[in-house]
Amino acid sequence: AQTVTQSQPEMSVQEAETVTLSCTYDTSENNYYLFWYKQPPSRQMILVIRQEAYKQQNATENRFSVNFQKAAKSFSLKISDSQLGDTAMYFCAFMIPGTYKYIFGTGTRLKVLA
C-alpha cells in the first residue's frame, strides 16, 4: 500500500522569504504521479504543481518548484518570494497512473507573515 507523510503540521514564513514544505512517500511502484495541492481558507482545493515520476527534471510553476528525489522517495515544495495569499493548507498527494485514486498526506498549514 502507498502512504504519504507530511511531517510538518504547521509552518510560518515572512513575506518575500522562501519556505520548503516536506513530503515523503512509500510505494513499490516505479511509475506514479506526485502533486501539491493548496487549500486556502475558502476550502477550495487548488493544484499547485505536479511531477511525473519518470521525469528526472524537477517541475516548476512560477514561484513554486519541487525537489523530487525518487530514490529517497522525497517530494518537497519550495515557495519563493512568499506572498500573503500563499497562506493555506498544503497537501502532498500520490497517484498511480490509470487509477485516479489520490492518496493524500495529512497536510502542512502554512502562514505567511507580513
Added chain:
Amino acid sequence: NAGVTQTPKFQVLKTGQSMTLQCAQDMNHEYMSWYRQDPGMGLRLIHYSVGAGITDQGEVPNGYNVSRSTTEDFPLRLLSAAPSQTSVYFCASSYSSSGNTEAFFGQGTRLTVV
C-alpha cells in the same frame, strides 16, 4: 463551465437521519470520487467511479453508498448518520488523457452530525 458543483455547502443532521450529498460536473469527466477531510488526517477516499454504472469502494466506505447513473452526477448517500461522519466532504472529477492527471474538486460540504 461550472466545473464540479456540490450541494449543500453546509448541513447539520441528527444521529440516525439519512441524506444525500449531491455532486455534479459539466466537464464530461469519466472519473469521479468522494473524499472526506478530517483534522490531522488529510483527505481519504470514500468511493469512486470510473464511469456511468461503475462504482467501487475506497479507503473508508462504511456508512456510505454511491451510484452513478449518468456521467454528470455522483451522489453520496448517508443511510444512518453517525457523529463519526462529521467531516468535510469533497467530490472530485478527472479524465483520462495522456499527461493529464489533475483532479478538479468541488467546494466541499461541511457536515455536522449531532
